[in-house]
Amino acid sequence: MTMPAFEISKTFEFSASHRLSGLPADHKCARLHGHNYTVRVQLRGETLDPVGFLLDYGELSPVRDWIDAALDHQHLNACLDFNPTAELLAQHLAGTVRQLVPIPDGVRVAVGVSETPRTWAFYREAEAAQ
Numbered sequence: 340m341t342m343p344a345f346e347i348s349k350t351f352e353f354s355a356s357h358r359l360s361g362l363p364a365d366h367k368c369a370r371l372h373g374h375n376y377t378v379r380v381q382l383r384g385e386t387l388d389p390v391g392f393l394l395d396y397g398e399l400s401p402v403r404d405w406i407d408a409a410l411d412h413q414h415l416n417a418c419l420d421f422n423p424t425a426e427l428l429a430q431h432l433a434g435t436v437r438q439l440v441p442i443p444d445g446v447r448v449a450v451g452v453s454e455t456p457r458t459w460a461f462y463r464e465a466e467a468a469q
């Protein structure tokens with residue numbers, strides 16, 4: 340059963356180039372191209388702290404610093420060890436959020452990656468077994 344929950348999110352932006360492997364040679368995304376990416380980090384949980392925060396938005400600042408240093412104005416194929424699809428970027432960023440941010444117990448992380456104003460790919464952590 341899904342419990343009522345609070346959800347917060349913060350967005351980050353970066354620009355980068357990539358090409359996708361495993362596609363037919365004539366697929367447009369097999370060619371070198373770039374995007375102005377938007378990343379949305381979402382946190383979902385049932386319990387607030389005494390202030391009324393799920394997590395202070397400011398605690399997500401290390402994610403911005405990491406994106407600026409690791410992804411912004413980079414060629415993603417050169418700095419990541421996986422095919423840089425939006426789905427796999429979202430999964431990678433969710434793991435990075437876990438490493439950089441003190442996520443309260445019971446809070447689940449989801450990350451969305453948008454390459455164009457019309458597309459989003461999300462990776463959501465599974466709910467813990469009850």
Ligand SMILES: Nc1nc2c(c(=O)[nH]1)N=C([C@H](O)[C@H](O)COP(=O)(O)OP(=O)(O)OP(=O)(O)O)CN2
Nearest residue numbers: 359367368374423424425426427454455457458460
């Ligand atoms: N499921 C996914 N599909 C595609 C991805 C992806 O990461 N996951 N990536 C690409 C390309 O990198 C690029 O984003 C092209 O996207 P697309 O929406 O196809 O391109 P356009 O903006 O030109 O859209 P049109 O509808 O063709 O105008 C492709 N697919």
Ligand SMILES: [Zn+2]
Nearest residue numbers: 368372374454
């Ligand atoms: Zn692309």
